[in-house]
Amino acid sequence: MNPELSVVMPCLNEAETLAVCIKKAQGFFERENVNGEVVIADNGSTDGSQEIAENLNVRVIHVSEKGYGNALIGGITAAKGRYVMMGDADDSYDFSNMMPYLEKLREGYDLVMGNRFKGGIEKGAMPFLHKYLGNPVLSFIGRLFFKSKIGDFHCGLRGFSKDAFKRMELKTTGMEFASEMIVKASLKKMNIAEVPTTLSPDGRSRPPHLNTWRDGWRHLRFLVLYSPKWLFYYPGFLLFLFGLITSALLIYKPITIDSVTFDVHTLLFTSVSLLIGFQFILFYGLTKVFTVENGLLPKSDMYDRQFKFINLEKGLIVGAVLIILGVVLSFLAYNYWQEINFGDITNSSTLRLVIPAVTTMLLGVQVILFSLFFSILGLKR
Numbered sequence: 001m002n003p004e005l006s007v008v009m010p011c012l013n014e015a016e017t018l019a020v021c022i023k024k025a026q027g028f029f030e031r032e033n034v035n036g037e038v039v040i041a042d043n044g045s046t047d048g049s050q051e052i053a054e055n056l057n058v059r060v061i062h063v064s065e066k067g068y069g070n071a072l073i074g075g076i077t078a079a080k081g082r083y084v085m086m087g088d089a090d091d092s093y094d095f096s097n098m099m100p101y102l103e104k105l106r107e108g109y110d111l112v113m114g115n116r117f118k119g120g121i122e123k124g125a126m127p128f129l130h131k132y133l134g135n136p137v138l139s140f141i142g143r144l145f146f147k148s149k150i151g152d153f154h155c156g157l158r159g160f161s162k163d164a165f166k167r168m169e170l171k172t173t174g175m176e177f178a179s180e181m182i183v184k185a186s187l188k189k190m191n192i193a194e195v196p197t198t199l200s201p202d203g204r205s206r207p208p209h210l211n212t213w214r215d216g217w218r219h220l221r222f223l224v225l226y227s228p229k230w231l232f233y234y235p236g237f238l239l240f241l242f243g244l245i246t247s248a249l250l251i252y253k254p255i256t257i258d259s260v261t262f263d264v265h266t267l268l269f270t271s272v273s274l275l276i277g278f279q280f281i282l283f284y285g286l287t288k289v290f291t292v293e294n295g296l297l298p299k300s301d302m303y304d305r306q307f308k309f310i311n312l313e314k315g316l317i318v319g320a321v322l323i324i325l326g327v328v329l330s331f332l333a334y335n336y337w338q339e340i341n342f343g344d345i346t347n348s349s350t351l352r353l354v355i356p357a358v359t360t361m362l363l364g365v366q367v368i369l370f371s372l373f374f375s376i377l378g379l380k381r
Contacts, residue, residue: 006081010071017091024095041075069177091203101159110164110190114155114197236280243274264351315371322364329357
């Protein structure tokens with residue numbers, strides 16, 4: 001019979017602490033009467049870690065592709081249990097106390113996360129920057145971007161069902177694998193629970209594999225790239241709204257604040273803000289289509305509705321109207337220039353026509369190009 005629980009430990013030269021972790025997990029199985037197995041996902045150890053694991057009668061899965069994520073994907077894929085617990089083999093997590101996780105999994109939760117800030121972090125177990133800057137900031141960004149309630153995004157001890165792991169379709173190969181698991185589970189509306197867990201000092205004498213700045217950046221980069229709404233839409237909407245309002249006011253008349261007058265020269269910059277913001281919004285739309293159609297982000301009801309609302313024909317019409325409006329404004333400015341016999345234009349009212357004319361024509365071209373590319377990306381449908 002297949003075991004109920006598989007404990008997967010990624011391993012890269014963990015000879016000092018591997019046996020302790022394995023024995024704690026095996027002791028847990030025996031004490032709690034759990035049908036379980038330990039799987040060591042070895043990522044190329046050269047210190048005899050494989051022999052230590054084999055002598056303790058556990059399965060060793062050799063994963064040749066380097067990386068924390070690669071090792072875990074290899075080990076979890078090979079696991080035979082209905083549920084999987086993953087944790088580092090450095091003796092910082094207590095594999096003898098996995099019952100709170102297993103109970104939640106038995107209740108039907110897809111993913112059960114540990115929270116070290118609720119369970120307790122022993123002195124020297126977590127570097128100062130990780131404890132007070134890295135983990136809190138990245139966890140806050142994760143909660144904000146993906147509407148998750150998880151308080152500790154990077155706790156290494158976590159449990160999940162094998163079925164949930166398959167549905168997550170995890171792809172990252174490095175340390176950001178930990179963030180991807182929560183992000184995918186949140187986006188796919190899986191049931192997620194959190195239990196307090198303790199973190200002890202690393203039992204190894206050598207430095208950890210984790211690199212503070214490199215791996216912190218990889219986590220942040222993943223969170224941002226997987227949230228096109230925060231990366232493109234919100235900044236773009238703010239720029240577009242600011243540019244639209246200020247441009248409309250400056251087209252109507254100059255604005256004087258104290259002794260400073262904002263006129264057509266400022267209008268140039270506000271129009272640029274409008275164009276850049278609009279470009280961000282369009283890029284959000286294109287990124288959303290690409291990520292959904294290629295299976296990187298889940299499809300929503302709103303996504304299907306946007307294809308009914310936005311199509312090539314509507315885009316071509318709106319773009320053409322904007323271009324025509326720009327041409328009309330340009331013609332009006334040309335008539336004024338003709339009235340002064342094509343001489344030097346000193347009246348700023350002409351620029352109040354020229355700048356909106358150029359802006360609307362550029363907006364029209366952007367809309368047409370967006371509509372064409374949007375339709376190309378949606379050809380799979």
